[in-house]
Amino acid sequence: MATAGRDLLLLRAYRGEPVERVPVWFMRQAGRCLPEYRQVRTRWSLLEICRTPALAAEVTLQPVRRLGVDGAILFSDIVVPLAASGIDLEIVPEVGPVISEPIRGERDLRRLRDFEPGRDAPYIGEAVRLAITELDVPLIGFAGGPFTLASYLIEGGPSKTHARTRAMMHSEPLLWRTLLERLADIAAASLRAQVTAGARAVQVFDSWAGALDPDSYRRHVLPATRRLFDSLADLGTPRVHFAVGTGELLELMAAAGSDVIGVDWHVTLDSARRRLGALPVQGNLDPAACLAPWPVLREQVDAVLNRGGGAGHVFNLGHGVLPETPPDTLKRVVEHVREHEGATRTPEPVGA
Amino acid sequence: MATAGRDLLLLRAYRGEPVERVPVWFMRQAGRCLPEYRQVRTRWSLLEICRTPALAAEVTLQPVRRLGVDGAILFSDIVVPLAASGIDLEIVPEVGPVISEPIRGERDLRRLRDFEPGRDAPYIGEAVRLAITELDVPLIGFAGGPFTLASYLIEGGPSKTHARTRAMMHSEPLLWRTLLERLADIAAASLRAQVTAGARAVQVFDSWAGALDPDSYRRHVLPATRRLFDSLADLGTPRVHFAVGTGELLELMAAAGSDVIGVDWHVTLDSARRRLGALPVQGNLDPAACLAPWPVLREQVDAVLNRGGGAGHVFNLGHGVLPETPPDTLKRVVEHVREHEGATRTPEPVGA
Numbered sequence: 001m002a003t004a005g006r007d008l009l010l011l012r013a014y015r016g017e018p019v020e021r022v023p024v025w026f027m028r029q030a031g032r033c034l035p036e037y038r039q040v041r042t043r044w045s046l047l048e049i050c051r052t053p054a055l056a057a058e059v060t061l062q063p064v065r066r067l068g069v070d071g072a073i074l075f076s077d078i079v080v081p082l083a084a085s086g087i088d089l090e091i092v093p094e095v096g097p098v099i100s101e102p103i104r105g106e107r108d109l110r111r112l113r114d115f116e117p118g119r120d121a122p123y124i125g126e127a128v129r130l131a132i133t134e135l136d137v138p139l140i141g142f143a144g145g146p147f148t149l150a151s152y153l154i155e156g157g158p159s160k161t162h163a164r165t166r167a168m169m170h171s172e173p174l175l176w177r178t179l180l181e182r183l184a185d186i187a188a189a190s191l192r193a194q195v196t197a198g199a200r201a202v203q204v205f206d207s208w209a210g211a212l213d214p215d216s217y218r219r220h221v222l223p224a225t226r227r228l229f230d231s232l233a234d235l236g237t238p239r240v241h242f243a244v245g246t247g248e249l250l251e252l253m254a255a256a257g258s259d260v261i262g263v264d265w266h267v268t269l270d271s272a273r274r275r276l277g278a279l280p281v282q283g284n285l286d287p288a289a290c291l292a293p294w295p296v297l298r299e300q301v302d303a304v305l306n307r308g309g310g311a312g313h314v315f316n317l318g319h320g321v322l323p324e325t326p327p328d329t330l331k332r333v334v335e336h337v338r339e340h341e342g343a344t345r346t347p348e349p350v351g352a
Numbered sequence: 353m354a355t356a357g358r359d360l361l362l363l364r365a366y367r368g369e370p371v372e373r374v375p376v377w378f379m380r381q382a383g384r385c386l387p388e389y390r391q392v393r394t395r396w397s398l399l400e401i402c403r404t405p406a407l408a409a410e411v412t413l414q415p416v417r418r419l420g421v422d423g424a425i426l427f428s429d430i431v432v433p434l435a436a437s438g439i440d441l442e443i444v445p446e447v448g449p450v451i452s453e454p455i456r457g458e459r460d461l462r463r464l465r466d467f468e469p470g471r472d473a474p475y476i477g478e479a480v481r482l483a484i485t486e487l488d489v490p491l492i493g494f495a496g497g498p499f500t501l502a503s504y505l506i507e508g509g510p511s512k513t514h515a516r517t518r519a520m521m522h523s524e525p526l527l528w529r530t531l532l533e534r535l536a537d538i539a540a541a542s543l544r545a546q547v548t549a550g551a552r553a554v555q556v557f558d559s560w561a562g563a564l565d566p567d568s569y570r571r572h573v574l575p576a577t578r579r580l581f582d583s584l585a586d587l588g589t590p591r592v593h594f595a596v597g598t599g600e601l602l603e604l605m606a607a608a609g610s611d612v613i614g615v616d617w618h619v620t621l622d623s624a625r626r627r628l629g630a631l632p633v634q635g636n637l638d639p640a641a642c643l644a645p646w647p648v649l650r651e652q653v654d655a656v657l658n659r660g661g662g663a664g665h666v667f668n669l670g671h672g673v674l675p676e677t678p679p680d681t682l683k684r685v686v687e688h689v690r691e692h693e694g695a696t697r698t699p700e701p702v703g704a
Binding site for chain 1: 512513514515518519522523562564565566567568597599600617618619620623638639640641643644645648649652655670674676
């Protein structure tokens with residue numbers, strides 16, 4: 001299976017270069033949708049998998065073997081570097097990360113130590129090194145974005161409204177800024193370690209940043225996110241920036257300096273491209289479409305491909321794979337994307 | 353306090369007529385943010401309040417007395433007409449509505465009986481009649497929109513992903529269409545009963561419709577929503593349409609035929625106005641801004657007022673009041689909106 005072409009396909013698309021076909025992978029492709037992952041989970045907890053290189057590498061590889069996707073993404077959880085930086089947390093099944101002592105004031109910041117991956121989380125780089133020995137496609141490094149990490153730390157767990165987080169953002173802008181800069185540095189350190197270990201692209205998941213209005217995002221999140229991407233610029237590795245509910249934020253996300261924008265399923269991809277100019281895009285099939293009958297799903301896959309316009313497009317979902325998704329459906333999507341004609345055509349100029 | 357002017361202010365703004373100042377009320381202004389509501393809840397459950405006219409009227413009036421808002425909204429829950437149509441459900445504190453037997457197939461539709469408010473839920477109209485005897489501002493009727501009601505019925509409760517709902521939408525379009533039409537008719541019947549009893553405007557909360565991409569919304573939700581608004585047209589009562597996460601759906605929502613669009617906080621109001629043309633708008637202060645210090649909050653209130661542009665704007669939050677909001681903060685917002693100059697100025701033409 002290993003060919004030089006396939007090895008480079010994803011990276012060329014991330015760089016906006018012409019490709020012979022649109023590459024495809026799925027956010028959360030490693031995880032609950034796969035029976036082989038659920039098998040691993042019967043014996044080990046999520047954090048145990050993240051902290052055991054052989055397990056993390058195995059789970060990272062599972063979807064590549066089964067689905068034939070054009071990229072792997074390191075299996076991890078966005079809170080792993082937080083735990084490694086001194087935050088006491090556990091991941092509760094059906095709930096998510098729960099932080100025993102949330103960050104509520106300046107004093108609490110002391111509990112967030114400096115993060116040196118080699119010292120504090122050597123298993124991250126080791127998992128990358130193990131995974132790439134078996135991979136014939138690029139491995140994508142994985143980290144959480146500053147707003148999302150801050151929300152977990154401040155709320156103490158997942159939140160529908162992010163009310164405490166946004167209250168702190170508005171009420172204590174200096175504390176907020178300090179926290180976000182440190183979280184950006186933690187994410188950057190983790191991604192740099194992954195690239196050093198062999199990751200050939202990186203993706204920042206600032207999943208909940210779409211909770212914000214554009215003014216708040218510009219003022220309170222964009223500077224830290226820009227700091228994160230700037231600090232990785234010297235690596236020359238494609239940097240992908242993804243969040244959900246970002247129709248009003250796409251231009252600001254672009255200003256944060258990533259090389260690729262991950263677009264969620266709410267925004268049609270042609271419309272996203274108009275807002276983003278020449279920046280390559282990744283996305284954006286509705287994850288729920290994978291629960292539809294094949295003719296309906298195929299139609300939606302084609303719509304994404306047609307709107308993606310070929311060059312500078314990496315096919316993906318608009319958010320993570322839903323746990324109830326049949327793996328065979330994902331495989332069928334991969335095969336269909338591969339057969340799609342049009343990736344080689346010169347992209348039409350996109351207006352403003 | 354009662355003056356003809358104040359009585360009509362909200363309705364004139366909903367009709368896009370010139371007003372001497374921008375009217376203001378808050379979604380979920382009656383509820384957990386008010387101590388007098390929490391007092392009522394120590395003795396009665398949410399459904400008991402909704403089904404007891406004296407209690408529903410009392411809770412409806414509480415925020416008008418305390419905050420001096422320019423409109424009341426009937427206190428209810430969007431599942432009340434579903435329960436009155438034969439669906440066995442309860443509202444679980446900290447969770448939300450839980451449906452004992454979710455709708456999963458055509459057979460389940462039989463459990464959703466025809467809804468005649470006078471027979472099945474006389475307490476709705478009675479609560480309106482009781483409330484308006486004490487009101488010097490208009491009462492707004494309240495109902496859930498078809499997608500959101502369908503999601504509760506299909507998921508069996510609140511859902512982050514609406515995965516089952518969207519799966520049914522894609523997989524069983526005829527069943528889906530039938531269900532949505534019946535839910536639209538139930539909502540319309542409830543709103544008509546409220547108007548007959550004295551409500552002078554109505555608002556449809558299709559809170560979760562923003563989960564959909566534009567194609568799916570257009571194909572699978574818009575027709576039922578249009579049916580709902582069309583069926584109320586003869587009443588001549590202003591009809592407001594609100595949902596969350598709708599930046600990409602605003603034009604489609606406008607096509608559904610309401611008189612006013614409620615805009616969530618993600619979209620700046622001037623941008624929403626450009627997309628909506630001459631249609632009046634309601635919104636859209638970030639509810640979390642009410643947890644910020646007053647100078648920050650005031651700045652955000654002013655930004656909403658300035659972007660709202662005066663005529664054809666009703667000030668509101670961009671979603672419901674957060675339970676942790678101090679009532680005095682809401683009162684201060686009301687007073688500040690009242691002092692705002694500019695509502696009388698001729699609105700500038702809005703481009704496409």
